[in-house]
Amino acid sequence: MSDSVRVRFAPSPTGPLHIGGVRTALYNYLFARKMGGKFLLRIEDTDQARFVPGAENYILESLAWLGISPDEGVGVGGPHEPYRQSERKDLYKAYADKLLADGKAYYAFDTSEDLDAMRASFESQGSAFQYNSLTRVKLKNSIALAPAEVEQLIASGTPYVIRLKVPAKGEVRFQDSIRDWVHVHTSSIDDKVLMKSDGMPTYHLANVVDDHIMEITHVIRGEEWLPSAPLHILLYQAFGWKAPQFAHLPLLLKPEGNGKLSKRDADLGGFPVFPMEWTDPATGAVSKGFKQEGYLKEATLNFLAFLGWNPGTEQEMFSLTELADAFSLERINKAGAKFDVKKAQWFNEQYIKQQDPAALAADYLPNLPADQGLAFVHLFLDRITFPQELAVKVAEFQARPAIYDEAVLASKWNADALSGLQFIAQALPGVESWEPEGIKHAIHEVLEANGIKMGKVMQILRVALSGNGAGPDLMISMQLWGKAEVIERLATALAKFPAL
RNA sequence: GGUCCGUUCGUCUAGGGGUUAGGACACGUCCCUUUCACGGAUGAAACACGGGUUCGAUUCCCGUACGGACUACCA
Numbered sequence: 211m212s213d214s215v216r217v218r219f220a221p222s223p224t225g226p227l228h229i230g231g232v233r234t235a236l237y238n239y240l241f242a243r244k245m246g247g248k249f250l251l252r253i254e255d256t257d258q259a260r261f262v263p264g265a266e267n268y269i270l271e272s273l274a275w276l277g278i279s280p281d282e283g284v285g286v287g288g289p290h291e292p293y294r295q296s297e298r299k300d301l302y303k304a305y306a307d308k309l310l311a312d313g314k315a316y317y318a319f320d321t322s323e324d325l326d327a328m329r330a331s332f333e334s335q336g337s338a339f340q341y342n343s344l345t346r347v348k349l350k351n352s353i354a355l356a357p358a359e360v361e362q363l364i365a366s367g368t369p370y371v372i373r374l375k376v377p378a379k380g381e382v383r384f385q386d387s388i389r390d391w392v393h394v395h396t397s398s399i400d401d402k403v404l405m406k407s408d409g410m411p412t413y414h415l416a417n418v419v420d421d422h423i424m425e426i427t428h429v430i431r432g433e434e435w436l437p438s439a440p441l442h443i444l445l446y447q448a449f450g451w452k453a454p455q456f457a458h459l460p461l462l463l464k465p466e467g468n469g470k471l472s473k474r475d476a477d478l479g480g481f482p483v484f485p486m487e488w489t490d491p492a493t494g495a496v497s498k499g500f501k502q503e504g505y506l507k508e509a510t511l512n513f514l515a516f517l518g519w520n521p522g523t524e525q526e527m528f529s530l531t532e533l534a535d536a537f538s539l540e541r542i543n544k545a546g547a548k549f550d551v552k553k554a555q556w557f558n559e560q561y562i563k564q565q566d567p568a569a570l571a572a573d574y575l576p577n578l579p580a581d582q583g584l585a586f587v588h589l590f591l592d593r594i595t596f597p598q599e600l601a602v603k604v605a606e607f608q609a610r611p612a613i614y615d616e617a618v619l620a621s622k623w624n625a626d627a628l629s630g631l632q633f634i635a636q637a638l639p640g641v642e643s644w645e646p647e648g649i650k651h652a653i654h655e656v657l658e659a660n661g662i663k664m665g666k667v668m669q670i671l672r673v674a675l676s677g678n679g680a681g682p683d684l685m686i687s688m689q690l691w692g693k694a695e696v697i698e699r700l701a702t703a704l705a706k707f708p709a710l
Numbered sequence: 711g712g713u714c715c716g717u718u719c720g721u722c723u724a725g726g727g728g729u730u731a732g733g734a735c736a737c738g739u740c741c742c743u744u745u746c747a748c749g750g751a752u753g754a755a756a757c758a759c760g761g762g763u764u765c766g767a768u769u770c771c772c773g774u775a776c777g778g779a780c781u782a783c784c785a
Contacts, residue, residue, distance in 0.1 A: 222785045257784055322783065338712060338781075371783050389715070398713050398781095406783040413785050437714055437780040460716080461778070468777060516734090520723060524733055543723080546778065550721050553735045563748085592748040618745090668744035680746035 215247025217428050222254045223265035226488035227272050230462040233514045238430045239278045243534035251283030252420060253294045256410045263491050272485040276507050277530055290424045295416050302411035305419050306372045306404050314448040315404060317370045318351035319363055341401045343378035369407040376401050382440040387457035387539040394440040402441055418445045421454055430457045457539050460518050461546040471549050481551045504596025509557040517547045555595045563591060574600040585690060589682045610699060611677025618679035622670050628710055630667030633660050635700050644693045646685035674703030
């Protein structure tokens, strides 16, 4: 079908990809999959000043980690190569020239300093400067200046930009998939710069030209673009092109307080706002990543998808393919969503339990024999949020108690407990089969024979062996410690526990 | 300041002219368990405010308040 869906994710390589950007990529990907269309990745590197080495690679790796794989674009190629805007530079100039020839754009020679001064003077009078139909006739451009003068300026190499000649009167309207009709008067739109004086296009031009050439049918992007969408509509009109369908996504907000989620929140809240760890090439500063923090890709995806979208059913665990099946633009929310770490952690806990225990053991407890690693995974699976906690739990488990839980001792350490422990210490060496049932049976038997209730000593036994008043199943723990170690620990505790 | 966008439990949200306003996270209680965790059950918890339209508005319209984005030769 000729009008099949084509969407794109078009980040700028100016730093690590923000988690909000990842969500935008995800929604584009999901929509493409749902509609049987194509998902493209285009790199918008038209700002030479803000270019950050490694950022493009970071974007590619982050998307690859999550399985948000482009069908076309940087890294995979396709019929519209190149997909990096810096490599398409000449193209944009040709389109800008066409607008110039049609009288829909004009040259402007005002320097940044000129414009800054203009803005300052307007501001001092309490109003805002706009480069528009009212002011352009008084500024230094090919509308206000005589043709000969313009030619002379260009011939002499005076730097210039190309601006869009926004109509003085009229209304721009478009129907956003998420926000429905949005209308704006052209009088509130600036004569935006299309081509910068360095010969590079601005976002506005490059974006519209590429989306048209690459036959993009739906532009799904962050809400920060909503104010410039009317300008883009105007550009499509100036070129005589059909505008794509727009869908402006709600923003991701700070977990506490107001404002959009930022890098600062990560530092403050101790949670990541980037998909993967990022080391700033200039400062060497390291920012946390979901991946390195221990978030599973399935959990990250599921969590992100639900920030601003929901299936309308009560199902909340969704794989990437299930998300693609259930996804629709209509079910995206309008209001911004606060980032909730607790929910992200909950998703992670759910997905950890779904992992293959043997794989978890191999990946996170590589130094243990496979059967032992597996046993520990089973022991701790329900008690961790991140897989790397496994190794910590195991280390704590294996270390002999340095201190004994004071509170438990204070309330449970008594004559019954003492004799119970002593009986257990006597019985343990005789346990033939050192496995949970056998150990439990032996303890039960010796306590019953001496008229002591299990409940009186079990927690004290736990403290004696592990130092803690709470923890995983004691019988399984004892099996894992091993007979000799348990006997040793019990003897130590008996010697160290306070006299009665 | 201007333009545009938004507002249902603390958070993510369902719903939509007449509902006991539903679910999830977090929180409380109970059950399970020798303990903790997991799991199960249960509780507390919301339609920003003011007008209108209507027999009836949380839902539609208009204001107000609050929040947000944008307002660069950045994207």
